[in-house]
Each structure stands twice: as structure tokens, then as C-alpha cells.
Amino acid sequence: MSLKQQVTDDMKTAMREKDTSRLSTIRLLLAAMKQKEVDERVELTDTDIVAIIDKMLKQRRDSITQYEAANRTDLADQERLEMTILMGYMPAQLSEAEVAAAVDAVIAEHGKTPAAMGKIMAALKLQLAGKTDLAAVSAMVKAKMA
Known part of the structure; x- marks a missing residue:
């Protein structure tokens, strides 16, 4: 089953179960995909x-930082809930050792x-897109290049 079909099916399930927080997050994702x-x-x-989900997750992380700085824990908690729902659609995250091995292989190649x-x-x-945080990968590459 494609990821798009899975998201659509999950939306229908959330509608049947009247899970409003899950439904609103899935609708945001579907709107971004349609756009x-x-x-x-x-x-x-x-x-x-x-890639769309990764971008949405980054937006949520930034929002959480800003909400916590403004002492708006209610809004930060809502963003965390949305992040949890969106993370369910991401591929399995790689371990640090697997990322390091991939970085070493590419550095050896180039x-x-x-x-x-x-x-x-x-x-x-x-x-590695979607399988790990690319900002951390960039830092790892810079460290290994030095």
C-alpha cells in the first residue's frame, strides 16, 4: 500500500472513531500533499x-521552541501531539552507527x-532522507572532514 493510500485510510478511520486531533493532523498532511x-x-x-512530512516535522519543532519560550505549554503540547502522529508515517529511523557507516562510505567515495x-x-x-536528521548528518560530515 502506498503512503498516500495509508494516510487516506487513516483519515477515514479517524473520522469513524471521532478522533478529532488525529483527524485534523491528517487533514493538514493531506492538504500539503494536494497542494x-x-x-x-x-x-x-x-x-x-x-519530504513533505519531514518539512512539517521541522515546522512543529520550530513552533515548540517558540511556544516554550513564550510559556505556552498548551500550544507546545498540541504541536508535540501532531509530531507524534506525523512520525507514524516516517520510515524507520537509522541508528547512529548506521548513519556513521553511510557517512564514511560516501566520504570514501568522494x-x-x-x-x-x-x-x-x-x-x-x-x-538518508526521512531516515535521520540531516542537520545531525551535516555536523557529522563536517567533523569527519576536519
């Missing part, structure tokens, strides 16, 4: 959907020159 389909006039693949940093990150982004 991308309409804007780019393409049929989304699972990889495209994972070399340790500063000019290769862009190529290394591009290759890792294709390989």
Missing part, C-alpha cells in the same frame, strides 16, 4: 510524501576535500 500535487502537476511518490562537501551532502540526502 504540492496541484502546484507541480505531478503524482506524489512515497519519497515526496516523506574524498575528504572541502570542495567535495556539497557532493557528499547531496549523496547522503538522497540516501
Whole structure:
């Protein structure tokens, strides 16, 4: 079953169960998916959907930081709930050892020159998108390049 079909089925289930928080989060995800389909006039693949979810998760993390700074724990808790629901659609996260092995392999392939940093990150982004935090991967690459 495609990820798009799974999200649609989960929306129907949430409607039947009257799970309003889950339903609203899934509707936000479906709206973002539909918007991308309409804007780019393409049929989304699972990889495209994972990228959309990853972007939504990043937005939630940023919102949580801002809400906590403003002492709005009620809103921060709502964002955390949405993050939990969205994380259910992400592929299994890789361990730090698996990420380190992938980074080492790509660095060995492209070399340790500063000019290769862009190529290394591009290759890792294709390989690891949605499976780990790419900001942490970037920091790991920089540390290994030094």
C-alpha cells in the first residue's frame, strides 16, 4: 500500500472513531500533499510524501521552541501531539552507527576535500532522507572532514 493510500485510510478511520486531533493532523498532511500535487502537476511518490512530512516535522519543532519560550505549554503540547502522529508515517529511523557507516562510505567515495562537501551532502540526502536528521548528518560530515 502506498503512503498516500495509508494516510487516506487513516483519515477515514479517524473520522469513524471521532478522533478529532488525529483527524485534523491528517487533514493538514493531506492538504500539503494536494497542494504540492496541484502546484507541480505531478503524482506524489512515497519519497515526496516523506519530504513533505519531514518539512512539517521541522515546522512543529520550530513552533515548540517558540511556544516554550513564550510559556505556552498548551500550544507546545498540541504541536508535540501532531509530531507524534506525523512520525507514524516516517520510515524507520537509522541508528547512529548506521548513519556513521553511510557517512564514511560516501566520504570514501568522494574524498575528504572541502570542495567535495556539497557532493557528499547531496549523496547522503538522497540516501538518508526521512531516515535521520540531516542537520545531525551535516555536523557529522563536517567533523569527519576536519
